[in-house]
Amino acid sequence: MTPGKKLEGLVAATITPMTPDGQVNLSVIRPYVDYLVSEQNVKNIFVNGTTGEGLSLSIQERKQLAEEWVRQGKDKLDHVIVHVGALSLPESQDLARHAAAIGASGIAVIAPFFFKPTNKDELVAFLQKVASEASGVPFYYYHIPPLTGVKIRVEELLDGIREQIPTFQGVKFSDTDLLDLAQCINKNESEQFAFLYGVDEQLLGALAVGANGAVGSTYNYLGRKTNLMLQAFAKPDHALAQKYQFLIGEFLNFVIKLGFGVAQTKAVMTFVSGIPMGPPRPPLVNASEEFIAKAKAKLDSIAWPDGD
Ligand SMILES: CC(=O)N[C@H](C=O)[C@@H](O)[C@H](O)[C@H](O)CO
Ligand SMILES: CC(=O)C(=O)O
Structure with missing residues (x-):
């Protein structure tokens, strides 16, 4: 890993590989x-998040996974961010201490989603209690209101956050509210926070308002194409960047209509990479053979601008 390098560009939200009988399959991580x-x-990863089924894993499994990703990423990856959010504060603190001890380059925490914080101060107080257990480790807030139900605007949360959480380093922003994202960037430009967008279907919109990069499930198998979109945007060749976004969107729009979640992501990654990701953990169920056939045909049919 590269210490001190600012997190930008693409971050793959890693899948947790499992054996056919549903055990975590560490052997596939290398x-x-x-x-x-x-x-x-793609040289950055976000471990044990939504795509990694982090909240469906035991604490022990989460630690084993974090260790294996850090071990295998050594000298190969720039950043390994470990998601340590949990409903139980002591468990989240335990995971934060563990991530610090194994040398993770950052930690991230989602809002607790059973008993929920009702305002910004309650949320920041929870995050602070986790972040302070890993005092030398950059901290990212993972904003994903569609799944947590915690809709506190990030723009509000950031107000004075460095005083509460000195390690605060940025936000993984998985919401469609680009006004909120834009106001975060507008206000915090000078503070050098990283804003990483998490709705892969519309990353180009987030880039236009100044996102530094993206964390998402699709960068596991569309990372190369999305990197070409980032390059086109930076050049700038907006027509080419749009072309990539439209084609990425064409695939995602197609699979979303069929029903698309972590189980389907595991299936797509398996057929694209050839690396077996295995089944998801209940209550999620395996993608159907029909889904797999249709998704594969769709992906194969796309004529990318770079000729693949
Ligand atoms: C809800 C969810 O899993 N969001 C992911 C990250 O935040 C995204 O990467 C999506 O998987 C992706 O945008 C496809 O919908
Ligand atoms: C998608 C994402 O960032 C996650 O899996 O947590």
Whole structure:
């Protein structure tokens, strides 16, 4: 890993590989890291988040996974961010201490989503109690209101956050509210926070308002294409960037209509990479054979501007 390097560009939200009988399959992580780096040109990962089924794993499993990703990412990846959010504060603190001890380059926390914070101060107080257990480790707030039900605007949350959480480093922003994202960037430009967008279907809109990069599930298998979109945007060649966004959107729009979630992401990653991701953990159920056939045909049918 590269200490001190600002987090930007693409971050793959890693899948948790499982054996056919539903155990975590650590043996696949080494080839998975090599695949991301060499085939997708993605050198940052976000472990044990939504895509990684982090909240469906035991604390022990989460620690084993974090250790294995850090071990296999050594000298290959730039950043390994470990999601340590949990409903139980002591469990989240335990995971934060563990992430610090194994040398993770950052930690991230979602809002607790059973008993929920009702305002900004309650949320920040919870985050602070986790962040302070990993005092040298950059801290990211993981904003994902569609799944947590916690809709506190990030723009509001950021007000004075560095005083409460000195390690605060940025936000993984998984919401469609681009006004909120834009106001975060507008207000915090000078503070050098990283704003990483998490709705892959509309990343280009977030780039236009100044997002520094993106964390998402699709960068596991569309990382190379999305990197070409980032390059086109930076050049700037907006027509080319739009072309990539439209085609990425064409695939996602198609699979979303069929029903698209973590189970389907596991299936898509398996057929694209050839690395077996295995089944999801209940209550999620395996993608159907019909889904897999249709998703594969759709992906194969796309004529990318770079000729693939
Ligand atoms: C809800 C969810 O899983 N969001 C992911 C990250 O935040 C995204 O990467 C999506 O998987 C992606 O945008 C496809 O809908
Ligand atoms: C998508 C994402 O960022 C996550 O899996 O947590």
